[in-house]
Amino acid sequence: xxxLKFGGTxxxxxxxxxxxxxxxxxxxxxxxxxxxxxxxxxxxxxxLASAGATIPGNPPPRALDALLRRHIAxxxxxxxxxxxxxxxHELYAIAGHVAATLESxxxxxxxxxxxxxxxxxxxWSSRLLATVLRDxxxxxxxxxxxxxxxxxxxxxxxxxxxxxTRDAATRLVKPHLDRGEVVVLGGFIGSDPGGATTxxxxxxxxxxxxxxxxxxxxxxxxxxxxxxxVLTADPRVVPHARVVPHLSYGEAHDLASAGAxxxxxxxxxxxxxxxxxxxxRNSHRxxxxxxxxSARRPAADAPLVAxxxxxxxxxxxxxxxxxxxxxxxxxxxxxGELELARVEAVLADLCGNRLVFTVHASERLDGLRRSLSKxxxxxxxxxxxxxxxxxxxxxxxxxxxxxxARALRDVRVHLVAPPDGKRTLAFLVxxxxxxxxxxxxxxxxxxxxxxRAAAQxxxxxx
Ligand code: ADP
Ligand code: ASP
Ligand code: MG
Numbered sequence: 001x002x003x004l005k006f007g008g009t010x011x012x013x014x015x016x017x018x019x020x021x022x023x024x025x026x027x028x029x030x031x032x033x034x035x036x037x038x039x040x041x042x043x044x045x046x047x048l049a050s051a052g053a054t055i056p057g058n059p060p061p062r063a064l065d066a067l068l069r070r071h072i073a074x075x076x077x078x079x080x081x082x083x084x085x086x087x088x089h090e091l092y093a094i095a096g097h098v099a100a101t102l103e104s105x106x107x108x109x110x111x112x113x114x115x116x117x118x119x120x121x122x123x124w125s126s127r128l129l130a131t132v133l134r135d136x137x138x139x140x141x142x143x144x145x146x147x148x149x150x151x152x153x154x155x156x157x158x159x160x161x162x163x164x165t166r167d168a169a170t171r172l173v174k175p176h177l178d179r180g181e182v183v184v185l186g187g188f189i190g191s192d193p194g195g196a197t198t199x200x201x202x203x204x205x206x207x208x209x210x211x212x213x214x215x216x217x218x219x220x221x222x223x224x225x226x227x228x229x230v231l232t233a234d235p236r237v238v239p240h241a242r243v244v245p246h247l248s249y250g251e252a253h254d255l256a257s258a259g260a261x262x263x264x265x266x267x268x269x270x271x272x273x274x275x276x277x278x279x280x281r282n283s284h285r286x287x288x289x290x291x292x293x294s295a296r297r298p299a300a301d302a303p304l305v306a307x308x309x310x311x312x313x314x315x316x317x318x319x320x321x322x323x324x325x326x327x328x329x330x331x332x333x334x335x336g337e338l339e340l341a342r343v344e345a346v347l348a349d350l351c352g353n354r355l356v357f358t359v360h361a362s363e364r365l366d367g368l369r370r371s372l373s374k375x376x377x378x379x380x381x382x383x384x385x386x387x388x389x390x391x392x393x394x395x396x397x398x399x400x401x402x403x404x405a406r407a408l409r410d411v412r413v414h415l416v417a418p419p420d421g422k423r424t425l426a427f428l429v430x431x432x433x434x435x436x437x438x439x440x441x442x443x444x445x446x447x448x449x450x451x452r453a454a455a456q457x458x459x460x461x462x
């Protein structure tokens with residue numbers, strides 16, 4: 001069997017939904033279809049949730065009505081009138097649940113209520129797609145993803161429980177596949193041990209697809225999106241970025257973790273465990289070959305560097321211990337404070353009694369700064385970005401790090417995290433220079449000059 005996941009960019013409008021239905025219909029193997037909310041819907045739902053509770057008895061917010069209307073308008077493509085009416089009923093019920101949740105809590109909504117609201121996007125889109133598929137003669141059944149995807153209770157960023165999900169998938173999904181039916185469910189959403197709705201973090205439908213693929217022993221996990229595959233850089237930053245035909249699992253994981261939005265970082269782990277290839281394909285151009293992520297790339301097309309990723313919102317902490325402090329104790333104390341504040345250091349470097357590290361911007365940083373300031377001098381620089389070069393070749397080619405640094409001569413670099421046996425080389429730069437740094441590194445690694453230099457060096461086996 002195969003899992004096909006369609007992101008919001010693939011189901012942004014009616015034309016997109018039609019294309020998706022065509023791709024699902026053309027796949028001859030038993031299949032599970034995982035779909036994200038229509039583009040922009042999760043953002044709109046979370047904005048509604050942030051606006052807070054509504055007054056009982058008042059009409060539901062206009063923004064909610066607009067979202068409902070968007071789905072009702074898309075449902076007009078369904079030819080069978082009875083099926084359309086029953087779908088519309090479900091779409092209204094989902095909106096009704098959002099309205100009730102908004103009314104239920106006075107003031108600020110809890111993380112649990114926010115998840116309840118955010119889940120509406122995938123409930124709407126999956127109901128819609130299942131009905132569209134049936135309307136085209138595909139024997140599709142809709143399942144509530146919350147009954148299949150089991151997670152912990154970390155609302156907003158829940159982690160899947162693979163054992164519980166495997167049990168549920170075997171019980172609830174497999175019998176349909178055995179009968180030749182196509183199972184459609186929403187990505188991104190799940191439920192915790194108490195049955196409360198959870199979400200897997202932004203972009204989490206990729207992760208849903210990978211977990212379901214692993215639980216059902218899929219032969220392939222297909223991630224259908226709006227670009228031709230994983231590219232050498234974000235095409236919004238580097239318009240001439242190229243498709244990478246093959247990536248190792250490690251490269252895809254590191255690119256995703258470093259901010260390449262095309263894949264959620266939680267996608268690769270479940271696939272690696274069962275050695276399932278992950279294909280990234282363009283739903284707007286289904287004939288394009290896309291990218292295949294697997295354990296081993298063919299050596300012949302293995303460039304030293306696979307691609308670049310960029311992440312904004314980095315904050316640099318420089319912590320200087322008082323003169324007579326014991327350095328080991330100082331470092332242990334700083335990392336202890338980080339753990340207490342539940343803040344993860346991304347890049348870190350120690351020079352004498354000066355420890356520098358970067359973290360992602362969050363509201364917890366003020367507290368961290370205060371507690372560190374009690375025993376050390378602390379300087380914080382906000383508005384930075386990390387630009388990361390990823391490639392299996394970095395593990396073995398010591399020239400690459402120095403070469404790359406040279407390409408950034410006119411960029412202010414605050415910190416460099418060299419590969420040190422890993423496949424990543426990261427630069428911390430001003431947020432305003434992130435695009436420039438990405439372009440410079442891209443030109444360096446993927447421009448004509450690099451191709452000439454690379455041709456003179458032996459290729460590295462992946
Ligand atoms: P979906 O709705 O399919 O989940 P996303 O918006 O989450 O789509 O991811 C696709 C987008 O990721 C692309 O449109 C592209 O702008 C962005 N992106 C960032 N880095 C990369 C990369 N290295 N390769 C391809 N796309 C990338
Ligand atoms: N709809 C969710 C989001 O916008 C999940 C996803 O798109 O994968 O984050
Ligand atoms: Mg996505």
